Amino acid sequence: MTGILDRLRELRAGDAPTHGGHVLAYVYDSGMPELDELADAAASLARPVNGLDPTVFPSIAAMERDVLGFVREALHGGRDVVGSVTSGGTESCLLAVKTARDLWRAEGGEGRPRLLAPATAHAAFQKAARMFDLEYDAVPCRPDGTVDAGDLIARMADDVALVVVSAPAYPSGALDPVRQVAAAAKARGIRCHADACFGGLVLPWWPDAPVWDFRVPGVTSISADLHKFGYAPKGVSVLMHRGRRQHRAQFFATTRWPGYPVVNPTLLGSKSASPLAAAWAIVQRLxxxxxxxxxxxxxxxxxxxxxxxxxxxxxxxxxxxxxxxxxxxxxxxxxxxxxxxxxxxxxxxxxxxxxxxxxxxxxxxxxxxxxxxxxxxxxxxxxxxxxxxxxxxxxxxxxxRGRGPADGRLLAGAVRMLGYSADRVPGPEASWRLLRIAGAGSVKPDQPMATLMALIEELPAPVAEALLTELLARFSEPR
Ligand SMILES: Cc1ncc(COP(=O)(O)O)c(C=O)c1O
Structure with missing residues (x-):
């Protein structure tokens, strides 16, 4: 057994450091080792439980109540605000969109609804639009990453199932004009999601932050990640809704099969209760x-x-x-x-x-x-x-200083000469060959990224996406 764990330790030694603050993305170190120990112990206690069914494992519901209650208070939600614990930011965003789409349809919307968002909204909303068949309408931002509320408002119409604002947006750090956008959305009967996956557990205590949360009347849902600034291990976020009706629209329930009646508040069926337990323990402690x-x-x-x-x-x-x-x-x-x-x-x-x-x-x-x-x-x-x-x-x-950006034009030209374009993307083998030519065809984690980024800027998005898919897929292919 020690041999197995030694091998894992060896593998982990090749990872970027998760603690100490030297990696300024992906990981959220509170600097309090006792929080990690507490989270580990809590996760371990909850490990055998199946998060699928709180009637069999009521500890899940108890922990959820506490976590949701804490976040609701931090976000200034009243008793009408209810929600669910999800597996992460992406799942919270997906569910916010799915719920809004279903309600838009139930309320008489016809055809293909639109999802309206500033260009800086997290990519999870594009994923949601693709998965749940909405048209993604990205509103251009200013070069400083801010969006003009008027530009979003001008695009509001009956076919918009949901407008998204970020608190703050990941790519720019900008806090979107939540108040103006939510007020206009409310006036038109459009739902408005404030994506606070990043800032939800920081902005409530950040000095002089403009009001953006449930105090803003038109904000109908908020996502906030506990596995970011809740300092919990990965796998836990919350999605809060204004009103029970909207929350219940998030659920999937069926009695129409010969097995146990299925009621899933979130996307997964069976799920680990460990991230929830870890987040719960941290919230209690902090x-x-x-x-x-x-x-x-x-x-x-x-x-x-x-x-x-x-x-x-x-x-x-x-x-x-x-x-x-x-x-x-x-x-x-x-x-x-x-x-x-x-x-x-x-x-x-x-x-x-x-x-x-x-x-x-x-x-x-x-x-x-x-x-x-x-x-x-x-x-x-x-x-x-x-x-x-x-x-x-x-x-x-x-x-x-003074070194120009890397140049992706040569390879982008070669890609075009080979006949690849937005309408004809390379398959796995061709993508891999192109990556190798670009010097990016290796699976070493620490290679310089400037060239790859320059290439992404030059290539048609579908081609760049095919290359990146290939790069990541090769990482995990059995050798
Ligand atoms: C604003 C925002 N929304 C959504 C997400 C997606 O979260 P996750 O990576 O937990 O799925 C992130 C992640 O950084 C984010 O910053």
Missing amino acids: GDAGFAELTASMVRVARGIRAEVETIHGLTVMGDPVGPAIALIADTSAPPAERVDPHRLADQLAQHGWKIQHQPGFVQADGSKLPRSAHLTLTPVLERNLRDFRRALAAASDAV
Whole structure:
């Protein structure tokens, strides 16, 4: 047995560090090891239970009640706000869309409904639109990542089943104009989802954040992830609805088969209760005061990093983020020879032991562009290493200043010459060959990403998506 676990330890040693704040995406370290221990113990206690049926395992319902009650209070929901614990942000977003679509139809909507969202809304909403057959209508944002409420409102019509706003948006850190959008949606009888998967357990304690939660009358549902700033292990989020009727529309129930009557509030059937138990234990331990303290730490981290970026010539923060997401972009007010390309910066920082996340430049529906950027998720633990991170950021910027972005045009040209386009995407073998030619055809986790990102910017989206699908699929293919 020790041999098996030793092998796993060896494999885990090859992973990016999940603790210590050196990875500024994907992982959310509170900096409190006792929280992890508590979560592990709670998860272990709940491990054998099947989360499918709280009538057989009432501990699940008890933990859900407590977690939902805590989140409802944090989001200023009244007694009319009810919800469910889901397996993560994507599932919460999917269910918000499915529910709105079903109700739109039940209320007389005909044809194919529309899902309206700023271009910066999380990709999970595109997934939802594809899965549940809605037209995805992405409203272009300004280059600083903010959306004009008027642009969203102008596109509201009877065929819109749901309008989405983010609190905040992952790619930019911007808090969308929730109040204006929700008010206009309410006036037109359209549901409005505030996606707070990222910020739901931070913004309630963030100083001077505009009001965006259930205090805003037209907000009809909110998603908030416990496996992000709830510091729980992956697999737990909540979706809250205003009103029982809307919540119940999320459920699937059937007695029309010869087996046990099935009632699923969420997408899965049998499911682990461990992430819920871990989240429940953390919420009990932290309470309101604990979340406030951890948020205060992130506020100091955000201020420190923004102050540092102000001193770095050629680099700037996108817009004016509210919460613990920051996007870094090249400062276009500096001459090109003095700019810091965010993707070069991200690759360089990796050599200093810090990982920030590449986000490709993006052409919106109206042809306008959102600049390429590097995303930083700020966590409480980073406060301890803030001085080191600031120093690394400055040094890495100095090292890459004036280096232009990687060039994906050559390979993109080759792809076009081979006849691939949005209408003719390469299959698995051709995709793999193209990736190898681009120097991205390896399954090493630590390769520089600037070239791959440049390629994504140049290629038609369906071709880029085929290549990335291939890259990821190869990672897990048996050798
Ligand atoms: C705003 C927002 N919504 C949805 C999601 C999707 O969450 P998950 O990765 O837990 O599925 C994320 C993830 O970063 C997010 O930031």
